Amino acid sequence: MRSRSGHAIQTSTRWLLGELAVIVLAMGALGALSFPLFLPYRWHLLLHITGGIMFLGNIVITGVWMALAVRTQDWSTVRFAARIVNWMDVRFTVPGIFLILWNGLTLVSRLGGVFGESWIVLGGILFSVSGVVYLAFTVPDQERLARLASDAETSPWPDMRFMRVFRRWIVAGVVATVLPGLSYALMVLRPALW
DSSP states (O other): OBOTTSOBOOHHHHHHHHHHHHHHHHHHHHHHTTOOOSSOHHHHHHHHHHHHHHHHHHHHHHHHHHHHHHHHTOHHHHHHHHHHHHHHIIIIIHHHHHHHHHHHHHHHTTTTSTTSSHHHHHHHHHHHHHHHHIIIIIHHHHHHHHHHHHHTTTOOSOOHHHHHHHHHHHHHHHHHHHHHHHHHHHHHHOOOOO
16 A cells, blocks of 8 residues: 555554544444443443543653654664554554544433533544544654654664654644643533533
8 A cells, every 4th residue: 555655654554544444434333323321321431531541641652752762863763663653553542532432422422412511512623623633644744754764774863854754743743632632621620611
């Protein structure tokens, strides 16, 4: 499989996109069933919180990990970190998204739906915008970082193309972390906003 630029897409990115497609299909099927309670309410709440921890925790940890790897200025370390960051999204970020969405939508269906409370609406908007940033910028830039690190085997440090993509990845990553962090705060505090 090749990207638009003609480069082979990482296996981890193919897995990630496949997992996201499964989530879309699962949410459609569960939505058609009006998000039934498969478990007791508190278990759905626990799974929703667990998903949030997996999601936000992985975003923060992989961002720190990649920044520390780049700081070493060692291509083998950066290459390893770039591969691991991609695989950690497959193993933690996307499963976290599934737990957040499945259980969150199941829980809010008991609170009048996604438009039942203002904090739910704003939290959902923030989470959705974060997803757009993640898919539009973070995932493609992670792919580029892994490819550039692999191609830079003998290049001197720093490689300006790599650093340009890395800075853009950091900015997108901060946005993709702050927005769901605010959403998480709304879910905990439940303020009446309007």
